[in-house]
Amino acid sequence: MERRAMSRLIAWKNDALHRPLLLRGARQVGKTWLMKEFGSREYERTAYVRFDHASPLREVFATETNVSNLLQAVQLHVGFKIEPGRTLLVLDEIPECPGALASLKFFCEESPGIDIVAAGSQLGLSDHVGTGFPVGKVDTEFLYPLSFMEFLSALGKEQFVELIGSRNWVMISAFHDELVRLLKLYFVIGGMPGVVEDYLLHGDLVRTRRIQNSLLLDYKSDFGKHAPPLQTRRIEAVWDSLPGQLSRENKRFMFSDVQHGTRSRELEYSMHWLTEAGLMRQERRVSKPDLPLEAYHDGAFKGFMLDVGLLSAKAKLQPGVILEGSRIFEEFKGALTEQFVQQELVAEFGEEPHYWASSRGDAEVDFLLQGSGAVIPVEAKASVNLQAKSLKNYCGKFRPPTAVRTSLARYHRQRVEYMPNAEMGSGQYELIDIPLYALSQLIAELPNDERS
Numbered sequence: 001m002e003r004r005a006m007s008r009l010i011a012w013k014n015d016a017l018h019r020p021l022l023l024r025g026a027r028q029v030g031k032t033w034l035m036k037e038f039g040s041r042e043y044e045r046t047a048y049v050r051f052d053h054a055s056p057l058r059e060v061f062a063t064e065t066n067v068s069n070l071l072q073a074v075q076l077h078v079g080f081k082i083e084p085g086r087t088l089l090v091l092d093e094i095p096e097c098p099g100a101l102a103s104l105k106f107f108c109e110e111s112p113g114i115d116i117v118a119a120g121s122q123l124g125l126s127d128h129v130g131t132g133f134p135v136g137k138v139d140t141e142f143l144y145p146l147s148f149m150e151f152l153s154a155l156g157k158e159q160f161v162e163l164i165g166s167r168n169w170v171m172i173s174a175f176h177d178e179l180v181r182l183l184k185l186y187f188v189i190g191g192m193p194g195v196v197e198d199y200l201l202h203g204d205l206v207r208t209r210r211i212q213n214s215l216l217l218d219y220k221s222d223f224g225k226h227a228p229p230l231q232t233r234r235i236e237a238v239w240d241s242l243p244g245q246l247s248r249e250n251k252r253f254m255f256s257d258v259q260h261g262t263r264s265r266e267l268e269y270s271m272h273w274l275t276e277a278g279l280m281r282q283e284r285r286v287s288k289p290d291l292p293l294e295a296y297h298d299g300a301f302k303g304f305m306l307d308v309g310l311l312s313a314k315a316k317l318q319p320g321v322i323l324e325g326s327r328i329f330e331e332f333k334g335a336l337t338e339q340f341v342q343q344e345l346v347a348e349f350g351e352e353p354h355y356w357a358s359s360r361g362d363a364e365v366d367f368l369l370q371g372s373g374a375v376i377p378v379e380a381k382a383s384v385n386l387q388a389k390s391l392k393n394y395c396g397k398f399r400p401p402t403a404v405r406t407s408l409a410r411y412h413r414q415r416v417e418y419m420p421n422a423e424m425g426s427g428q429y430e431l432i433d434i435p436l437y438a439l440s441q442l443i444a445e446l447p448n449d450e451r452s
Helices: 005-014 031-042 055-063 067-078 098-110 122-127 148-154 158-166 169-174 176-189 193-202 205-226 229-247 264-276 308-314 319-323 327-349 389-398 436-445
Strands: 021-024 045-050 087-092 115-119 139-142 280-286 297-305 354-357 364-370 375-380 402-407 412-417 428-435
Touching: 005 031, 005 139, 021 031, 031 045, 031 087, 031 115, 045 067, 055 067, 055 098, 067 098, 098 115, 148 158, 148 176, 148 193, 148 327, 148 436, 158 169, 158 176, 158 436, 169 176, 176 193, 176 205, 176 308, 176 327, 176 428, 176 436, 193 205, 205 229, 205 308, 205 319, 229 264, 229 280, 229 297, 229 308, 229 327, 264 280, 280 327, 297 308, 297 327, 297 354, 308 327, 327 364, 327 375, 327 436, 364 389, 375 389, 389 402, 402 436, 428 436
Parallel strands: 021 115, 021 139, 045 087, 087 115, 280 354, 375 402, 402 428
Antiparallel strands: 280 297, 354 364, 364 375, 412 428
C-alpha cells in the first residue's frame, strides 16, 4: 500500500542539509514497512538493524562512541559495506538500545554523508527524552494510521483519490453514494495497516474485527510491560473509558467517568502515558478562539483514540451495521464521526485541532484550525442534518471570515449573515460544506490568506 509519508522521506533525502531521521508513531502504524520500502526504492542497498534482536550490536552501541567503529560493527552485522549516498542505514526498535539513540548525535556531527532512518515505538522514544536523546541533531517525521485517501488507494480506488483531489465538485457529487459507502467501510476497518492488509486479502469484516480486537489486547499488554502495577490499572481504566467518554453529548473528558472516586491528579500519569504512546490524542479546549490557539487553553479536553476502526471495535460495534443506512454515523452520538475528523485533520495536515465551548456550556464548535491569518471553525455532523446552532452562534460572536461544516451532505458554498450583534454590526461570512469523504481538501478550499 502507498503511504503519503513516502514523499516526505524522499524530500528529506533530497535536502542537502538533512540529519538522521527519527520516524515516530504508535506501534503497528507501519514504520518498519515504510523504512524498508523507502530503502528499496531510493537506495542501492538497505542496511537493516533491529535492536530488539541484534544483541552483539546492542553491546557495541552501549559503550562505543566512535562513528568509524560503530559503522564497522554494523557492516559486520549486515555483511556488506555502507556507502554514503548509496546505502540507507535503518535502525529499527532503537529505544531498545539507548546507546544507539544517543549515537545519532555522533553520526550527525561526524558522518553527515551517511543516510540514517531510525524508528521505535512512540512510547519507547519518549522514555529517553532528557537521557541521551539527540536533541537538535535529528529530523523528525510522524507516522499515523492510513488516512481515508490512503485507504482508498489501498483498495485500488485511486481514481476516486484523483477525483477528490481535482475538487471537481459536480463530478464528485455524481459519485456521492459510492464515496459514502467507502467512507462507512473505513469507519469499520480504520487505517491500521495490518488490519487493512488483511481485509484486502480476505474481504471478511468478521476477520477484520478479530484482528482489531487482537491489536487492542496487544496494546493492553504493553501497559504492564512499561508501567508500574498501580499505574497499569489506571492506564487501563482511562483506555477503557474512551468509547464512553465520546458517547456523551458533551464529549469533554470527565475524570469521574474513569474510576469512581479517583481524582484528576491521580490520573495525570495515565493520561500522559497513553498520549506519549500515541494511543490517545487530546483535543484541548480554548477559552478564546484567537491566535495562537496554544495561548488560550483552559484545561479541559476531549480524549480520542488512535484510529476510528479501533474505536468501533472497542465499542463492540458489529461490522454488519454498515449495511443499515447511515446508522453507523449516528452511533454514539456522532463519536465515530468526530473521531474520524480528528484523526483525518492530524494525518492530512499535521494539525493538532482545538475546540471551543461557551462559558455557559450551551454552545460548542467541534474543531478549530489555526490558519495563517484566522482561526477556522469546523463543525462535524453525523448525518445530512445540517442544523448547526452552535456554529452559527460562534460565528455571530467571533466573526470569522470563513466557517466549515463537514457531514454526509454534498459540497456547497454560501454567504451567510452574521447573527445580529449591536457591538459589531452586520456582515457576512462564507460557509463551506465539505463532505466527510473529501475532508482532505479542506485547506485547499480556504481562501489563500487563511491557509496555514
